[in-house]
Amino acid sequence: MSEDKTPQIVLALEIDDPALADRLAALLGNVAGLRLAAPGEQASATIVARDPRAMPDDIALTQRELDVLALMAEGASNKMIARRLGISVHTVKFHVGSLLDKLDATGRTDAVAHAARRGVIEL
Amino acid sequence: MSEDKTPQIVLALEIDDPALADRLAALLGNVAGLRLAAPGEQASATIVARDPRAMPDDIALTQRELDVLALMAEGASNKMIARRLGISVHTVKFHVGSLLDKLDATGRTDAVAHAARRGVIEL
């Protein structure tokens, strides 16, 4: 009977505010039947708290950039995006360039990751 | 100063699994310095758990593939990944190829998007 009679709940922390993270970790560390996840560990649930001051950036993306970004997140190539939006590949590259600039990304993969992180797009 | 010397942490719950939500609520209800948010109340942090039955697919990725995947999510190029892992670019491309195959992705951007969606990696 290797079965735990009281399966522990594993909680991951995603907290921008270090002070809050510390207090939570301290509080939750003493609760029976519950423990905090190791980095990268699969958790039953995640405690999320975005520091609102950490992202005052409603990154100003134009409508067209949002269109391109959404298709990029689908894994579409520039050619596909061009076809889908009815514009030329050159224009797509133009918008992608602006996206990389505004999102401070090194490539399209990075751009999608950044955008997802700051909630600009939903994966 | 009307400030409490120990301000309570207010936690909101966003849990799909009712059983897990119950257990968490029971556990956290007894922790001093912490309380659960009333519906609609502004919380310090939110506990999130998506329904695990929504993703029955434990995609079998090898450790090395996970390494490569994590670096891909950082926007690293094959060359950077190779340097970081101490292997050749050819090997990186090999692992990326396996990743694209297993994740059913058309490219590296699509791969990290898929991986993030099904919780294989955390953005």
Next chain:
DNA sequence: TGCGAAACTGGCCGGGTGGCCAGGACTTCC
């Protein structure tokens, strides 16, 4: 009416990417 922002298009080019071929070394399982 002029001016800037946004959107769009083109050519060019170095480097990155992904798919294909081939191979070897290692551990684990039957």
Next chain:
DNA sequence: GGAAGTCCTGGCCACCCGGCCAGTTTCGCA
């Protein structure tokens, strides 16, 4: 002891990507 799986490496090549240059049109705002 052989088979399977993982990890690693190499070459080759078509294509894609991102950055550079240049230009046009359209729109709203001062």
